Amino acid sequence: MSSQTDYQLRRDEFGRMVFTGADGEGHTGVVPVRAFPISSPERGIALVDPDGSELAWIDRLSELPDELRRQVEAELASREFMPVISRIVRVSSFATPSTWQVKTNHGDTDLVLKGEEDIRRLPASALLITDGNGIYYLIRDRQALDLTSRRILDRFL
Numbered sequence: 001m002s003s004q005t006d007y008q009l010r011r012d013e014f015g016r017m018v019f020t021g022a023d024g025e026g027h028t029g030v031v032p033v034r035a036f037p038i039s040s041p042e043r044g045i046a047l048v049d050p051d052g053s054e055l056a057w058i059d060r061l062s063e064l065p066d067e068l069r070r071q072v073e074a075e076l077a078s079r080e081f082m083p084v085i086s087r088i089v090r091v092s093s094f095a096t097p098s099t100w101q102v103k104t105n106h107g108d109t110d111l112v113l114k115g116e117e118d119i120r121r122l123p124a125s126a127l128l129i130t131d132g133n134g135i136y137y138l139i140r141d142r143q144a145l146d147l148t149s150r151r152i153l154d155r156f157l
Contacts, residue, residue, distance in 0.1 A: 005065065007022065007047075008020045009030070009047075009068060011071075012028060017029070019047055019055050021055065021056075028050075029049065030047050030048065031047070032058075034076070038122060039122075039123065042060060042062065043060050045061065045072065046058075047072075061073065081135070082137065083104035083109070084138045084139070085138065085139045086103050086145075087102065088100060088149040088153065089102060091113075094155045096113055096156075097114045097132070102137070111129070113156070118130045119157065125141045125142050126142070
């Protein structure tokens with residue numbers, strides 16, 4: 001995508017994103033969706049309407065005009081919340097469900113792991129953990145964790 005776009009984004013009075021295409025038609029409630037949120041978060045972003053229909057494709061965020069890029073980044077930041085686990089302090093049990101005390105980039109928290117199937121292996125030694133509330137936690141590289149955290153993880157993998 002070039003730095004020129006044939007659409008505009010703005011917020012309505014309720015804070016929802018409004019997409020206006022080259023044809024002048026407006027779509028309210030548009031959201032950006034990353035195609036590869038973990039492996040390539042700055043590439044491949046679709047702008048979709050509330051029904052999930054793609055209205056525009058962004059190859060690279062960096063190629064958008066500054067104002068448009070800031071709008072898309074702000075919307076992504078408000079929708080995406082994926083704490084990154086830096087340390088597993090302790091677990092209540094090695095059987096599931098269990099409560100994990102973890103340190104993340106958003107502070108210390110507890111999460112409930114309902115089952116081992118809620119830990120997904122990703123490329124390059126990364127893990128995606130879904131807690132009992134549906135919140136996703138990311139471990140970017142399980143080999144980079146401290147020894148205690150790795151030992152705890154090994155019991156669940």
